[in-house]
Amino acid sequence: MAETGELFTGGLEAYRRQDREEAGAAADDGRESAAVKRCRPIDRNQMLMRPVNIDELVEADHPVRAIWAMVCQLDWSGFEEDIKVVEGGKGRSCVDRRLLAALWLYGYSEGVSSARELARLCNYEPGCQWLTGMQEVNYHTLADFRGNNREAQDDLFKQVLGRLSAEGLTDLKRVGHDGTKIRAQASANSFRREDRLREHLKLAEEQIQAMGDPDAEEFSQRVMQARQRAAREKKQRLEQALEELKRFEQDRQKRRISETEAEARIMKQADGGFAPNYNVQITTDALNKIVVAVAITQAGDANQLVPALDAVASNSGRQPEQVLTDGAYTHNANIEEAARRGIDLIGPLATSHGEASLKKRGVSREFYPDKFSYDAANNTVSCPTGKSLQFQTTSQHEGRRKHHYRAQAADCQHCPFRQQCCPKKAPRGITRTEDSEVVRAFKDKMQTEAAKQIYRQRSELAETPNAWIKDKFGLRRFRLRGLVKAGMEAVWACLSYNIRQWIRLRWKPQLAATLAGAGPGVSV
Numbered sequence: 001m002a003e004t005g006e007l008f009t010g011g012l013e014a015y016r017r018q019d020r021e022e023a024g025a026a027a028d029d030g031r032e033s034a035a036v037k038r039c040r041p042i043d044r045n046q047m048l049m050r051p052v053n054i055d056e057l058v059e060a061d062h063p064v065r066a067i068w069a070m071v072c073q074l075d076w077s078g079f080e081e082d083i084k085v086v087e088g089g090k091g092r093s094c095v096d097r098r099l100l101a102a103l104w105l106y107g108y109s110e111g112v113s114s115a116r117e118l119a120r121l122c123n124y125e126p127g128c129q130w131l132t133g134m135q136e137v138n139y140h141t142l143a144d145f146r147g148n149n150r151e152a153q154d155d156l157f158k159q160v161l162g163r164l165s166a167e168g169l170t171d172l173k174r175v176g177h178d179g180t181k182i183r184a185q186a187s188a189n190s191f192r193r194e195d196r197l198r199e200h201l202k203l204a205e206e207q208i209q210a211m212g213d214p215d216a217e218e219f220s221q222r223v224m225q226a227r228q229r230a231a232r233e234k235k236q237r238l239e240q241a242l243e244e245l246k247r248f249e250q251d252r253q254k255r256r257i258s259e260t261e262a263e264a265r266i267m268k269q270a271d272g273g274f275a276p277n278y279n280v281q282i283t284t285d286a287l288n289k290i291v292v293a294v295a296i297t298q299a300g301d302a303n304q305l306v307p308a309l310d311a312v313a314s315n316s317g318r319q320p321e322q323v324l325t326d327g328a329y330t331h332n333a334n335i336e337e338a339a340r341r342g343i344d345l346i347g348p349l350a351t352s353h354g355e356a357s358l359k360k361r362g363v364s365r366e367f368y369p370d371k372f373s374y375d376a377a378n379n380t381v382s383c384p385t386g387k388s389l390q391f392q393t394t395s396q397h398e399g400r401r402k403h404h405y406r407a408q409a410a411d412c413q414h415c416p417f418r419q420q421c422c423p424k425k426a427p428r429g430i431t432r433t434e435d436s437e438v439v440r441a442f443k444d445k446m447q448t449e450a451a452k453q454i455y456r457q458r459s460e461l462a463e464t465p466n467a468w469i470k471d472k473f474g475l476r477r478f479r480l481r482g483l484v485k486a487g488m489e490a491v492w493a494c495l496s497y498n499i500r501q502w503i504r505l506r507w508k509p510q511l512a513a514t515l516a517g518a519g520p521g522v523s524v
Helices: 002-029 063-071 097-109 116-121 126-132 139-147 150-166 195-210 222-246 305-316 333-341 352-363 410-412 439-445 448-454 457-470 483-517
Strands: 175-183 264-266 274-285 291-297 322-326 344-348 374-375 378-380 388-397 399-408 431-433
Touching: 063 126, 063 274, 063 483, 097 116, 097 126, 097 139, 097 333, 097 483, 116 139, 150 305, 150 483, 175 305, 175 431, 274 305, 274 457, 274 483, 291 305, 291 483, 305 333, 305 457, 322 448, 322 457, 333 344, 333 439, 344 448, 388 431, 399 410, 431 439, 457 483
Parallel strands: 175 322, 322 344
Antiparallel strands: 175 274, 264 274, 274 291, 374 378, 378 388, 388 399, 399 431
16 A cells, blocks of 8 residues: 555656656747646545535435435334334444335335445445435345345335325226246256255265364364354255255156255246246236235246235235236136136237147147037037047036047048048047136127227336336346245335335425425525
């Protein structure tokens, strides 16, 4: 550091000396020359002390003022249960939970999801300095606050949603539901099969035993304890990965689990690739695109609509009147359940995967099921060559009944079109599906122009919060590991999104009206 200071001082002196020499040379020369331009030198090798008015660090309409105004209206008793220090008692005062929440809400809205980076911002970023009163906040405190108190966080989401509803920003007349995949912290290279996981677990146990006494002289006690803690955490993650394998009914030798984040799942990306992800389910109110429910899952979209409707009812106290979804959610079970709850479900008819299966089996298009005719009088099905398939059995499914028919073995054996119709050599079978009254009514509704016009709004409604969270907030990969903590991070992002909408729709217009009424000399 001394050498650096000398280098800066020497450079500054050299700069000044050069100015003096050039000026003297011009004066002694005796001939006319242009005056030497004089500029103020830059001296960075100095310390300044100046008064700072903290309230003037940010302008009147800065988002941190709105975030602080919102958090001060909420109940924080759920986050304060672990605080032992009381007024008049002994002990060091703890950091205000409202401040920690405001920092995270502001951080996520500005694309900062790292506790270390957020702590660094508190040293120089005006918004963070205004919130903290230019006091230091340790990154451990920030990290612990974000990753704990899940129940209190869920209550916080409900409180904010209640405030927005009270101000008329939601009405639940129409909501959109969609899922978006966000990368897990785990690397794709961390996935291992069971035999390799057990091998690594054994090595971790041996490493813990080999560490010996933490008071050994080779290392300081702090370093040794940190190493032992890291080894124990690695062992716990490996044990969790082996436990996760037990949840699968398939052959565990073919199933791979991440040894660093057992709950992450390999999912297909929008670009067609595959990576460790979690599936974040978001339900958005159509009135002002406010998120009314958020959840995280390891599974696909198909079975997530009913839990989302339950979450909306829990958060808002009532069910939505109408739900817009894409084709992943409009299977018969969801159609039946939405009708049972009195909810108007709008979405495209679910895509059938039957044609792909027929193509894979080598069946020609001329012998697809739609080319077979049904005889209701005799309850038989006729193939394109005129042969009859006899009724076998009926199976009951959600919202439909399936009637199964099969041809006589002799008819298929001597048929000249056998290779095009049933190349697997087994007699041809056909399944006739009979939808329930509710499903038939849904399909008829989705053929109307009115339903199609409503569905055209789905993309803008359901995709808006996804775009904000990924593109504006930059949350394309979770910082926290595990299903529970990644879910908490998703809630913080949605809270930040909702408060940003409140700032745009309510707080800024009210502030502008207030300042306008204060006189012409005040502006936003």
